[in-house]
Amino acid sequence: MRRAPSALVSIGGFGVAVAALSVATTATIVLVSPAPPAARMSAAEAIGALRHPTPALSRQLAVEPQPGARAPALEALIASHLRRPPSTVRVTWLDAAGSREERERAQPAARAGARQGVPMIFRERGNGLFERLDAARDAASYRAMLLGVPHAPFALSVRGGEGRWWRVAPVRPWLTVWQRNVLASLIVTLLLLAPLAWLFARRLTDPFRALAGALESGAVAMPQGGPRELREAAAAIAAMRDRLAAEAGERARMLTAIAHDLRTPLTGLRLRIETAPEPQRARMIADVERMQAMIGEVLSFARAAAQPPELLDVRPVLADIVAGMPSHDGALLLRDGEPAWISAPAPAFRRAVENLLRNALDYAGGGTVSVERTETVVRISVEDGGPGIPAVDRDRLLRPFERGESSRSRSTGGAGLGLSIVRDFAIGQRGSFTLTDARGGGTRAVLELPVA
Structure with a gap:
């Protein structure tokens, strides 16, 4: 494989x-x-934005002109076009590319004999021929074409009234x-x-x-899909579950055998006690009967736990249990509710509910049983009007052979296994069992089991 x-x-x-x-x-x-194109702008566009700002060029009023490296040639050209003194016009490069571009343009002009800083402009004559415009002879055409030459981004500042400056600069987008x-x-x-x-x-x-x-539903076979580590974990969990089940079964068999074997000497002891004088005889008989009741509870619990689960309609079962309890008329009341189904061993479920009802009868004289169903759980509640159970004692009373102070007398004192049997049954069925305060005083025992 x-x-x-x-x-x-x-x-x-x-x-x-x-x-x-x-x-x-x-x-x-x-x-x-x-690749993103380089942002270019001309002097004509900057001059136009002085009058009407565009989406690409913004205009704002500032106290000072835009700082940075200046472009004297562009300043003179724009000042001449606007017919303003050169001191009122300021052109500033927005990055190093502008000043570098101006120097590169000046070098060919110097080598060709033109004045430094005066670029050469050529005009097409037709048939693929071009002629150079003379700045002195064709001043108007030269200046018009020079205004349309694109440059690296720059800011144009023109001084207006009250000593303030109008700034025109390219709009910087949030994302390039x-x-x-x-x-x-x-x-x-x-x-x-x-x-x-x-x-x-x-x-x-x-x-x-x-x-x-599979673990939640108690399936026999563990899934074998997934990575190797998950398969190994599933196999280990399956082996551990089988080992725990075997140990639990062996423990239940041992407990059943011990309880069964204790019945014989207790029966002989009971016969010998009959010849003892009073009042010791009555007390000894009561002790033997209590021991026999404890053994009976252990045997009943072991037999009920060994039964396979079956589909149970909760309300008819509860009605049958309430009707069979030795109580006075009206001591136990089963409230109306919607149908609810669970999957559990019937003897173990009946025994758990009988323990709850017997506690309500012994310590409160009766109680109310109700059934609620949600999408996931069936909630069985038993409320009584008794003295209640202090919060500090609730966890302790769920342990085996633990009894409350009110159950120490011979008339009500049991073996202390009733609530622990209910808790073990709930855990075995992947449910829960809790003790809380009832609304009108007393105790509310809540048994929650998964919906079938």
């Missing part, structure tokens, strides 16, 4: 696959997407084109990975859910 991969290999392989897919998707989208491309790649990667991750997580956790369901 092929050996199943371990959880480490499965999870590690998934992590590597996720990383590879993420990197490959991001790299593909980034490489395929065009390149950033949007990267963000889109990450979103696409997430959309690709989310279904894959969900499917993998579902496949990885299905065996764990199957194992938990």
Whole structure:
């Protein structure tokens, strides 16, 4: 048989696959997407934004002009076009690319014999021929074309009234084109990975859910799917469960044998006590009867626990138990309610309920029985109007052979096994048993069992 991969290999392989897919998707989208174009603007656009701002160029009023490296050639060109003194116009590069671009343009002009800082402008004549515009002879055409030459981003500041400056600068978007491309790649990667991750997580956790369901339902066979570690854990749990079941069965058989063997000497002791003088004879007989009752409870509990579970309609069973209890008329009342079904050994269920009702009769003279059903549990409650049980004693009274102070007398004192039998029955059926205060005083015993 092929050996199943371990959880480490499965999870590690998934992590590597996720990383590879993420990197490959991001790299593909980034490489395929065009590079973001460099932001360019002309002097004509900046001058136009002084009058009417555009989505690409903003205008605001400031106390000082925009700081930074200045562009003297652009300042002179714009001041001349606006017919303003050069001192009222300030052009500032927004990054180092602008000043570097201005120096690169000045170098070819210097080599060609033009004045430093005066760029050469060529105009198309037709048939693929161009002519150079003379700044002195064709001043209007030269200046108009120079105003439309694109440059690196810059800020134009023009001084207005009251010594304030109007600033025109490119609008800086929150996300550049390149950033949007990267963000889109990450979103696409997430959309690709989310279904894959969900499917993998579902496949990885299905065996764990199957194992938990098998343990919850008490199934005989443990699921064998999933990674190797989970299979080994399921096999170990199954072996431990079988071992615990065998030990519990052996313990029950030993307890049954001991209780059964004790009956014979107790019967002989009872016969010998009959010849003893009073009042010792009555007390000894009472002690022997108590011991026989304890042995009877142990035997009944062991026999009931060994019975297989069956489907039980709770309300008819409770009605039969209430009708068969030795009580006065009206001492025990079963309230109306909806039908409820459980799966449990019938003798063990009857014995647990009889113990609760017997306690209500012995210590409170009666009580009320009610049944509630939810989607998952059937809740059986027994309320009485007795003296109640202090909160500090409730956990103690659920242990075997523990009795409350009110049960020390010979008339009401039992073996101290009633509540512990109810608790053990609830635990064995994957339910719970609790003791709380009743609404009008007294005790409320609540037995919760899974819905069949």
